[in-house]
Amino acid sequence: MTLTMLLIVGAALIGTGLYGALSQQSFVMLMMGLELMLNGIMLYAVAFWALAGHGIPEGQLLTIIVMAVMAIEMAMGFALVVAVFRTSQADTTEALQDLKH
Amino acid sequence: MILNELLLPIFVVLITLILGAGVVDYLHHATSALGKQMSLRRSLNPLAPLYRLGLALSQQSVITEHPDRLNLRLAPALYFALAALGLAVVPWSADFIPADLVTGMVLWGAVEVLATVVIFLCGWSANAHLPLLGAYRYVSLGLSYMLVSMFVLIGVALPAESLQLSAVVESQREIWNVLRQPMGLPLFLIVGLGLTFWGPLDFASSPDLDRGISADQSGASRLVWQLARYAMLVAFSFMAATVFLGGWLGPWLPGPLWLVLKATLVLLILLWMGHNLPVMTPDKFISVAWVLLLPLSFVDLIWAGALALW
Amino acid sequence: MVGIWTDITFYLCAAIAVFSGWRVFRTDSMVRASFLLLISFLAVGVIMLLLAAVYLGTALFFMMAVEMMVMALFMVMFMMNPAGLNPMNMVHQPWVAALLGFAVFTGLSLVAVYGEFPANPAPADLDPVRSLGRELLGDSMLVFESAGIALLATMIGTVVLSSHRGRYGPANEGSEPPGLDPGGPPAKSAAQKQQQREEQKEQEEDKQDHDQ
Amino acid sequence: MAVSLWQRLAARASVPVFVASGKDEPDEIQDMLWQTGRIKLVFTPRHASLLVVTGQIPVEQSQSLAIIHDQLPHPRATLWCGGQPCFEFIAAKRAPSPQTLVASAEDLPQRIKETQKQLLSGKRQSEPDLNPDRPPAPWQGKGDHGQGGEGMMGGKPYGRPMAMMEADLRDGLMLDALEFSVGPFYHGLPAGLMASVSLQGDVILKWQVESPPFPTALPSVFVRALHQDTPLADLEIWRVRVHLQRLARMMALDGLDCAAVRTLRLAGPLPCITQAGLGALQKQVGSLEKHLRKRGFFALGAGIGELDAQQANLMGGYVGRACGMQEDARSTSKPYQALGFTVSCQDKGDVQSRRLQLFAEVHQAIALAAKAGREEVMLTHEEIETPVGRLTKRQAPKDHSEMLQSLLPGMEWREALMTLASLPVAGATREGGWQ
Structure with missing residues (x-):
C-alpha cells in the first residue's frame, strides 16, 4: 500500500465518477457520479495526510469538510429535483430545455 | 498468539449471538405463552426452540416470482454480520475485548444505520408488495430515530472523554450512566426497538401488513432472518448494558457474568415491551419521534455536557 | 506478517471500490445503483481504517449509509423504473463521457506515478482521533463551525425549496408535464387519464341515448 | 426417505395454521384455534403448514383459495371444516389430493395435530400445486433494451405496466403509485372482502371494492327474539360475546396478542355463564379495560377513521352511538325501559370512541344481563338491536362495504385497517340464509 497505489485508486474513482456524471440522464444518477468523484477526493486527502503530510490534523479536517460538502450537495440536489419535478415533472436533464436559454 | 487474538474473539462473538438467539426465542415464546395463560408445562419447555428449529428446517423455502436473488440471500447474512460487528466492540472484562476499536461508539452508530439498509434490502428484493411496503415504511420511520441514537451515544461518550467502549465502561466505575443520565437508557431502548423492529416499533413486519418483510419468507430462509433479528436483539442488549449499566463492572461475580446478567435484564425489558405495548401507527410515531424524542435527546445531551463540565 | 494482510486487504478493498463504483452506472435499478455506490464508499472507509484514519473511516460508514438510504428512497419515489424490473438505458454522450473519464484517470495516474511527493508518513504514536478532535474544536474551530452553519442553511433551503407552497402560492401552479417525445403531447397522469376515460364514456352514453 | 432428526423435532412443535374463512361461518373456529395450545395461527400462508378452510367457499373465490393453497410451503395439507372442498374442478386433471373433511369444530384441533404428524412422518403426501407454476406474463421484453414496449412508457414489460405517477393527496407532488389487490382471505379484512387498492407510500389513493365481504351469521338468539319470548339476559350475553370478539x-x-387471547378466553364460554359468573366477568372486563388503557390501546385510535354524521347514521348500531347518536332499538322496548336502560354515547366518532363505546356497551350489557337474569325478564320485539346493527322482521343489518370507497382514501394503510376492524362492514345473515 504505497502512496502511488492509493492515488491511482483515487484517480480511478474520480474518472468513473466523471464518466457517470457526464453520461447519465437522470438527475439522481448524475449526483451519484458527483458523489463518486468526491469519494476519490476523500481518499486522496486521507492518503496524503497519512503518507505525505506527517499526520497533520488539517488533513483530516479537509476530509470532514468534504463529507459536509457531500451532505450539502445531496440535500440541495434533492430539494432542487423535487422543486423541478413539481413545476415540470422532469427527472432527466433532457427534459429541462428551458434552462438552456 | 493467533488463537488468542483472532480466533477466540470470533468464537466468543458467534457463540454468544447464536446461543443468545436461542435464548431470545425461548424467552419470547415463553413470555408470550404465559401472557396468553397457556399450559405452564408446555410454555416453559426448554426444548421448544429446538422444535421450532426442526419445523423451520423441514419446511420448503419458497421463492417469490423473479426476486433479486443475490440481495434476498445476502440480506439476512448481512444483518447477522452487523449484529456480530456491533457485539465485537463490547468489552467483556478489562482485558478481553474482541475488537478494541478507538471509535467503538461510532462503529455502533454505523451498525445501526447499515441495519436500516439491510432491512430495506430484505423487503425490497422479494419483489412482492407487502414486503416492499414494510421496507419503505421502516426506512422512512427509521431515519427519524437514528438522530436520537447519535445524541444519546454522544452523551455517554462525554463523561468517558473517549469514543472507546472500554473507556466508557471505566467511566462508570463510580456511578452508572443509567443514573448519571436518567433519560439516556429509555431513549436508547426506543432506538433498540426500532433497530430490531420489535414490539411497538415493529413497522417492518407489523401485523397489518401480514408480517411485512417476512410475509413471503418460509422455511430455512425465514429461519435465517429470524436468527439474525434475534442476534441483533442480543447485540443491542449487550451494547445497552455496556454503555448504561456499567458493562462488566460489578462486585463478587466475574466480569463477563455481570455483563451477561445485565444484558439479559435489558433483553427482558425489550421482550416485555414487545408483548404489552401496541404497535404505534406510523403517523403518530413520526410526530412523537420529532416532537418529543428528538428534543428529549437534546436535553439529555445538554445534561450530560453540563455534568461533564461541572 | 501484518504488512502482508494489510496489503491484501488494501488491494481487495481498492478493487471492490472501483468495481462497484463502475457498476453503479451499469445497473438497471436505481436502488441497486445507490447501494453499489454505498459499497464503494464502505470499501474506501476500510482503506481509511488501514491508513489509521480511524474516526474518518467509521464516520464514513454511517454518513454514507444514511445518505444512500435517502437516495434509494428518492429514487423509488420518482423514477419510472423503481425495482429495476425493466431493463433500461438512460445515457447521453456515453462515448465522450467515457473518453473524458479515462483521460482524467490517465492524467491523475501519471501525476501519481511521476509526481514527487514527500515521503513523510504520520508518526506511529499519533492518536488520530484525539488530534482531529483538538483541531476541530481548537485552531480550526471557525472552519468547522462554518461547515455547521452551511449545513443549517442547507436544511432551511431544502425545506423551502421542496415544500408545496412557495412564497407566491402553490409551487406547481400552471405547470404541465413534459412531452413523451420531444415536442410531443404531454404525459398524462393516471388520474387525468381516468377522468378522460370517464368523459369519453359519458359522451358515448349520451350518444347512445340520442340514437335511441 | 427416512424421517430426519429435524422432522422428528418438528413433530413436537406448535402447528402453524392459516385459516381461510368462507361463507356462513362466524369466526368462532378461528377464535377457538387461537386459544388452543400447540396450534399457532399465522397471518400469511407462507408461514403455515396447514390450510384450514372454514365454511363454504363460493365458486368465484375458489381460484383465490387455490392461490393461497399454492403459497403454503411443502409439506402442506388442507383441512375442510363446515363446508365442501372446492378444489376438485381446478385440480380435476392433476393428481387428486386426499381431501380431509372435519365434521365438527371440536375435532379440529385433534385432526390438525394428527395431519401435521402424518405430513412430517411421510405417511401423508404433501399436496401438489393446483395452479401451474409459471409467471403470469413472460419475463422478457421486446424494446431496444428489453424494456418491453416502444418508447419509455410503452408496453407492459414483463406483464407489469410501468408505474404511473399520481398526485399525492397531501401535498400534490406527483409520485409513483403502487396498485395491487387484497383479499378475500387477507386476515386484516373481513372474510370475503376483495378490493383493488392503489397506494402511494402508505397512503391509500383508491379503494375499489371488487367483492363484498361474506355476510356474517347472526347468533340465532337475536332472530328468535323477533318472533317469540326470549330471555333478555341471553340477548345481552351474546352481545357481550360478539363485542369482545370484535375487540380481540x-x-x-x-x-x-396476549390481551387478544385473554379477551377471547372471556368471550368463549359466555353462552353458558351463570349468574355468579357475571359478577366475576364484570371485574375481569374492568381489569382488561384498565390494562388496555394503560398500554395506550384506546389513545392509539384517536383521530383515526372519523365518520361524518351521514355515514354514522347509515351504519347505525354502536358505530352511530360512538358518533354521538342517541339511537338504540332497546330504548323503545318496554322490558329494557323497566330495567332502567339508558343509551350511552361517545362524541367523536373515531376509532378511539368506537373502542370505548364497545367496552362501555360490554359493561352495560353485563349489568343488564345480571339484572334481567335475576328478574327473569322475557322479550319479544319487532325491532332488535343486534351487536352489528338494527334487525327487524323485514330487514337484516346491511352490507356497508361500498362506503369504504369514499371513507378509506387518504388514510394510511394501518389506519385504514384499524378503521375496518372497528366497523361492522359485513352484512348479517341468519344461520341458514336470510329470507
Missing part, C-alpha cells in the same frame, strides 16, 4: 380482533391487529 382489533387487539391482534395492534400486536397485542
